[in-house]
Amino acid sequence: MQQNVSLKPYNTFGIDVDAEYFTALHNISQLPALSAAGITRHVLGGGSNILLTGPVKGIVIHNQLKGITVEKEDIDYMWLRAQSGELWHDVVMYAIEAGLGGIENLALIPGTVGAAPIQNIGAYGVEVKDTIETVDAWLWDEQKVQTFTNTECCFGYRDSVFKHSLKDKTLITAVVFKLSKHPVYNTSYGAISDELASLGVTEPTVKAIAHAVMNIRRSKLPDPKVIGNAGSFFKNPTIPTTQYETLLVHHPDMPHYAVSPGQVKVPAGWLIERCGWKGYKKGFIGVHARQALVLVNYGNARGVDIWQLSGEIVASVHERFGIELEREVGVW
Ligand SMILES: Cc1cc2nc3c(=O)[nH]c(=O)nc-3n(C[C@H](O)[C@H](O)[C@H](O)COP(=O)(O)OP(=O)(O)OC[C@H]3O[C@@H](n4cnc5c(N)ncnc54)[C@H](O)[C@@H]3O)c2cc1C
Known part of the structure; x- marks a missing residue:
């Protein structure tokens, strides 16, 4: 087990924060000891669906179970x-x-x-x-x-x-x-x-x-090795067909696809783009220029700043369309 390990190489956003403790899991025989450790556990895979907003307390278990x-x-x-x-x-x-x-x-x-x-x-x-x-x-x-x-x-x-x-x-x-x-x-x-x-x-x-x-x-999609990102930051929202039909009056080109009777899905990327966020850049954080669903780290971004940007996007989509976006990426 190592102490104070930078997680920068272990998350595709490339956020540089430390894990208090860090260990690699190679065999399930290690699990009973980790269960008994009595500290908060965080299971880490490829780090491609998480946003690190600060130093990680407890132990990060880097999964290396192979076969x-x-x-x-x-x-x-x-x-x-x-x-x-x-x-x-x-x-x-x-x-x-x-x-x-x-x-x-x-x-x-x-x-x-x-x-x-x-x-x-x-x-x-x-x-x-x-x-x-x-x-x-x-x-x-x-x-x-x-x-x-x-x-x-x-x-x-x-x-x-x-x-x-x-x-x-x-x-x-x-x-x-x-x-x-x-x-x-x-x-x-x-x-x-x-x-x-x-x-x-x-x-x-x-x-x-x-x-x-x-x-x-x-x-x-941007390659995380070149620009830090975690793929789609938001899920595509599902809304009632009646709400969609009301929105069509002012937004006749709004795309959709049916998911179940009375429900349609609307592409979150379209909503975000229409709110003017596509290509947004401030310091090291931004919204990708070709894919509005993808938030990016252009260098030394902090996770909290990306999180705050995601909140501003949620608020502006809600204000314009009355639709609540849900984040797909998890936060640690
Ligand atoms: C460029 C890019 C493109 C992407 N495209 C897609 C796409 O097309 N479709 C899609 O669905 N996703 C996509 N993603 C998101 C991501 O790749 C997936 O969600 C992937 O499954 C995350 O795997 P991971 O090992 O990196 O998980 P991590 O980010 O390491 O972990 C994600 C969450 O799962 C938990 N976890 C991880 N492994 C375990 C385990 N073994 N046991 C218990 N908990 C665990 C972690 O604690 C964390 O909460 C994309 C991401 C990127 C960066």
């Missing part, structure tokens, strides 16, 4: 067990090389396997929940690993039980994914079909789709 194995297979599916410290993109690559379908649209999402179920990562019309069979999690209080079924994870849009009743109560140790040997491709979302066409692909494969997604993501 991908085939749990079982039948004629239609293969079940892959990935340890939670594996990089998510490496699991996508493993699946693609094996010709397995289900997660190819989620290529290049940063972070670890263990964090993927927490916010039910999603992109290009696919959510990880549709491939998760079970999640193994160490329960800090009970000091044992419990297996949660997909239903028990209570997945929702960027949401799961691990953000609610199990928040801070577990360390996810492994996830089992059920992947298809006969993939059904989802190319209708975003620019995937256009990108496939420009790559000269006429017969999609999981590999071709993943490469198309990777090309699109690289062209649209």
Whole structure:
């Protein structure tokens, strides 16, 4: 265990604050001692969905649990067990090389396997929940690993039980994914079909789709190694259809997509852009010039300043549209 460790290399925003204590988790046999340690615990994966607003009290546990194995297979599916410290993109690559379908649209999402179920990562019309069979999690209080079924994870849009009743109560140790040997491709979302066409692909494969997604993501999203960020800072808000129809009177070009009867989702990026924030820059903080959903650190930003900027954005969207934005990024 180390003391007073800078977390700058461990969060994609690149915020420079210290952890009081820091340790790497390589084996679940370390967990009982960490459970008994009697200090506040913070589980750290790739640090790509957190904003550090000050020195972190207690112990930061950097997840390095590694391994991908085939749990079982039948004629239609293969079940892959990935340890939670594996990089998510490496699991996508493993699946693609094996010709397995289900997660190819989620290529290049940063972070670890263990964090993927927490916010039910999603992109290009696919959510990880549709491939998760079970999640193994160490329960800090009970000091044992419990297996949660997909239903028990209570997945929702960027949401799961691990953000609610199990928040801070577990360390996810492994996830089992059920992947298809006969993939059904989802190319209708975003620019995937256009990108496939420009790559000269006429017969999609999981590999071709993943490469198309990777090309699109690289062209649209800032690379955290170049500009600190945590991807989309806000969720896309869901509002009643009646509210949407009222808003259309003054904002006839407001985009939307139906989510359930009587409810529509509105792109948060569009709302933020319309409030004039796209490309905003003040000192080291800002809103990305090409993607209004992404808040950025241009150098030595403080987490509290980014947090305050996010609050100003929430307030201005509320004032103009009467819609309350919810933050997707967690705060430590
Ligand atoms: C450039 C960029 C693009 C992105 N694009 C997308 C996207 O398209 N779709 C999307 O959904 N997300 C996206 N994200 C957000 C992020 O990649 C995901 O939320 C990812 O799952 C976070 O993983 P992580 O390991 O970095 O989590 P961290 O940031 O390390 O942790 C996030 C939270 O989960 C907790 N946690 C982490 N691991 C565990 C564990 N094993 N057990 C218990 N708790 C744990 C942490 O304590 C923390 O509260 C993007 C981020 C960036 C920087």
